[in-house]
Amino acid sequence: MARRNDHSREELQSMAIDAARAIISQEGIEGVSARKVAQKIGYTVGTLYQSFENIHDLVLHANAFTLSELLAELDVAAGASRDPQQRVLKIAETYLRFAEGHERQWAAVFRHSLPRGHIMPDWYQARVDALFALLENALRTLAPRRSRQSIQLASRTLWSSVHGICILHTGDKLFSDSIASPQALLQSLVKHYLHSWLNEGKSG
Amino acid sequence: MARRNDHSREELQSMAIDAARAIISQEGIEGVSARKVAQKIGYTVGTLYQSFENIHDLVLHANAFTLSELLAELDVAAGASRDPQQRVLKIAETYLRFAEGHERQWAAVFRHSLPRGHIMPDWYQARVDALFALLENALRTLAPRRSRQSIQLASRTLWSSVHGICILHTGDKLFSDSIASPQALLQSLVKHYLHSWLNEGKSG
DNA sequence: ACCTGAACACCGTTCAAGT
């Protein structure tokens, strides 16, 4: 057998990534298996290993796609608000909405763990960095005179916090939303944190 | 064969949980398998299924143990500071220290996902609730006149944020700690959030 | 060069059969 060549290596790769993404969005990351992906694209498991190092590599590509989608939406959100403080809130809310709207895809990004000893490849890390840079830029226009280090500290604090709110909201739903919606938590966080952080700048 | 009865059902259960915990702390949650646990305690896989519904049930028990350990440390931390604002920071720092010191155990708690359609059992949810209650109490003594709802909103916001900082710090290490240590993020979060939140109370 | 099929060492879960 063999020598089908129905598809180029690139086509096969993106078919596999699409298949993985479809499985993730339907069954979650736990549902992804090399055999299932192979079957979905009409090839054998072995073929998959010519395009991907292992199953983690394939999932990583699927997750990178998700990050790109997220980044695109955040970019729009960041550009939509003229008031810089509103922009920060908008970014946070867009992040939450994305997590809610692509629950399994988003969970896959944070549930996936590299095999031990492996490090995140550059092309993946670059997407993550772009995410952080977005909020960092928003804070920079909000407080242009603050030091680089101060901006970074604040943007990482905010980003981690927003992430925490989203992660405890989706999936396991640790607390009932009727008492406090995730939107209310985001609002409280951004409002209070920024209020004090901006004032510190004026008096110091 | 059979009829060993070397151990009571309870002994067998706690042996299995201990074995699972040992595997988690050495290899992470991904390393846990029914066969491996069974082998570690000197029984067959089948025997495990007389004490646990499935492998998720076993992991859940191991995770509950971790939550109890965490809760015990947080209880100590919460009692140690007389200044209520310091107490909040102390709780956050203790949470971070626990996550760092029991990285795989802690990751297991948040990585583990129930099989679809299954809900967290009460005895597990109770431990999670106790965790949240701890911070809620600290905020209540910090701002005794605030409404129940206001306290809950703030404590969930803070809790989620602290969690987010810890989760982005451990494991995948999304940003280098040299620029901003997780302790610095926690401090920034607690200081600024509480500063504004407490002031809002005084002027409103 | 590309692809397959079978193999290897693993999984979770069940259950007849043994004591």
Added chain:
DNA sequence: ACCTGAACACCGTTCAAGT
């Protein structure tokens, strides 16, 4: 009643063999 061993349907990964 308790435990085993084998079975079933799955995994990830590799690789000789075919075209």
